[in-house]
Amino acid sequence: MRVPLQNKVQPMKDFPQTLRNRVRRIPERGNYSKDTIYPILDAASICHVGYVEEGQPYVIPTLHGRIEDTIYLHGAKASRTIKESASGIPLCLTVSLIDGIVAARSLMHSSLNYRSVVVFGTGRMVTEPEEKIRALEAITEQIIPGRWNEARKPNEKELNATNVAAVSIESASAKVRNGPPIDDEEDYSLPIWAGVVPFSNRMGPPVPDSRLGEGIQIPESIRRLSS
Amino acid sequence: MRVPLQNKVQPMKDFPQTLRNRVRRIPERGNYSKDTIYPILDAASICHVGYVEEGQPYVIPTLHGRIEDTIYLHGAKASRTIKESASGIPLCLTVSLIDGIVAARSLMHSSLNYRSVVVFGTGRMVTEPEEKIRALEAITEQIIPGRWNEARKPNEKELNATNVAAVSIESASAKVRNGPPIDDEEDYSLPIWAGVVPFSNRMGPPVPDSRLGEGIQIPESIRRLSS
Numbered sequence: 001m002r003v004p005l006q007n008k009v010q011p012m013k014d015f016p017q018t019l020r021n022r023v024r025r026i027p028e029r030g031n032y033s034k035d036t037i038y039p040i041l042d043a044a045s046i047c048h049v050g051y052v053e054e055g056q057p058y059v060i061p062t063l064h065g066r067i068e069d070t071i072y073l074h075g076a077k078a079s080r081t082i083k084e085s086a087s088g089i090p091l092c093l094t095v096s097l098i099d100g101i102v103a104a105r106s107l108m109h110s111s112l113n114y115r116s117v118v119v120f121g122t123g124r125m126v127t128e129p130e131e132k133i134r135a136l137e138a139i140t141e142q143i144i145p146g147r148w149n150e151a152r153k154p155n156e157k158e159l160n161a162t163n164v165a166a167v168s169i170e171s172a173s174a175k176v177r178n179g180p181p182i183d184d185e186e187d188y189s190l191p192i193w194a195g196v197v198p199f200s201n202r203m204g205p206p207v208p209d210s211r212l213g214e215g216i217q218i219p220e221s222i223r224r225l226s227s
Numbered sequence: 228m229r230v231p232l233q234n235k236v237q238p239m240k241d242f243p244q245t246l247r248n249r250v251r252r253i254p255e256r257g258n259y260s261k262d263t264i265y266p267i268l269d270a271a272s273i274c275h276v277g278y279v280e281e282g283q284p285y286v287i288p289t290l291h292g293r294i295e296d297t298i299y300l301h302g303a304k305a306s307r308t309i310k311e312s313a314s315g316i317p318l319c320l321t322v323s324l325i326d327g328i329v330a331a332r333s334l335m336h337s338s339l340n341y342r343s344v345v346v347f348g349t350g351r352m353v354t355e356p357e358e359k360i361r362a363l364e365a366i367t368e369q370i371i372p373g374r375w376n377e378a379r380k381p382n383e384k385e386l387n388a389t390n391v392a393a394v395s396i397e398s399a400s401a402k403v404r405n406g407p408p409i410d411d412e413e414d415y416s417l418p419i420w421a422g423v424v425p426f427s428n429r430m431g432p433p434v435p436d437s438r439l440g441e442g443i444q445i446p447e448s449i450r451r452l453s454s
Contacts, residue, residue: 023307025302025305025307045426046325048321048323050285050286050319052279052282052284056319057318059275059286059319059320059321060345061343063319075252078251078252090282093286094275096288101370101452103449104378106379106381107363108389112290112370112413113252118285129390144328151334152332152335152414158333159334180434180437191377191440192443193444193446194438194439195439195449201428201429203425204427205425209422209423210407212420213418217420221426225328
């Protein structure tokens with residue numbers, strides 16, 4: 001490590017490259033800057049949390065929310081994933097966004113356009129009520145921006161039934177591919193179509209709950225999601 | 228385990244529930260049948276592979292292809308993920324499909340509709356050329372069905388530069404949520420919108436490579452992707 005991870009005077013913008021976070025395959029696709037990494041984390045609907053129990057890895061999809069250098073995860077009190085994530089053992093959190101299907105003339109060079117981030121860190125259980133609320137707000141806003149102030153907030157009983165893990169981002173890297181296929185020079189003359197098929201998420205028109213009260217309009221947050 | 232994992236006479240349709248694969252939180256969302264698990268694996272564009280190196284978990288997104296009870300992964304000869312996946316250490320492969328954003332009246336009951344599968348297994352390096360080709364075909368067809376027979380197939384040099392790991396599915400489980408929000412009974416009278424926003428992948432119109440030869444039409448496989 002070149003600099004201490006926490007530096008209040010001048011916050012670190014890049015994660016140091018170490019054996020753990022270095023992008024080895026196609027290193028020019030690697031990026032260690034928070035300016036690249038954090039927008040990818042924030043654009044993802046879910047993350048995949050990896051933890052180890054008795055030598056066996058577990059990879060579990062879950063919602064997440066980020067506040068500065070911390071990723072918050074939540075679950076019921078009985079959730080094993082949250083307990084493990086909060087226990088201080090080594091974690092790996094990964095998000096992946098697919099942007100396109102890259103069809104090259106050769107199958108060898110066919111690929112995806114994507115943005116992925118791999119985070120290494122350790123977690124603690126959030127016990128302070130203020131932090132717990134802020135974490136749940138971050139997780140809610142991650143998936144439906146603006147929803148926190150529209151819906152019924154968690155009451156004390158619900159808060160007590162919920163565990164929140166705070167995972168400190170110790171190290172991270174992004175890997176990004178974009179652009180057209182790159183074929184071997186001699187393959188460009190082949191009579192084979194090549195290009196990119198753009199790939200994105202689509203939110204359909206909201207489907208109101210069958211028990212929705214009369215006259216309740218679609219709120220702003222939901223309208224924005226589908227637009 | 229109730230039955231041996233490999234049973235040629237009567238193939239097993241369900242994975243036995245063990246401590247490793249049992250869905251603990253909201254067990255009614257859990258499913259152990261290949262009839263549920265395999266279509267989810269086959270519908271996913273990528274999987275997240277989890278492995279452990281010196282106690283540190285790594286979760287890496289990658290393409291995959293399935294043939295019967297084996298998941299194939301591929302990468303360059305230097306790929307650490309493929310080397311680890313083929314080394315026989317315990318692996319966890321997870322795929323997640325998001326089908327909807329579930330906005331309940333309470334934030335507590337807001338959720339996602341999703342289909343996810345967690346696979347446990349161990350891998351070996353594929354050395355037999357026939358199997359390697361079949362694996363690469365499965366991985367290609369997983370992402371662009373029909374592309375294998377349209378593009379230039381890997382030559383011997385490319386095959387030698389590619390590693391393929393065959394991960395035997397030893398155990399697996401699916402977790403599925405669908406349907407409307409389920410609110411606490413007393414919340415149904417709140418003047419808060421509730422419902423589901425459908426979530427899916429959209430493939431945009433194909434973008435031809437700028438060096439595409441004149442007169443080369445968009446092939447059937449690419450046309451189907453975007454339709």
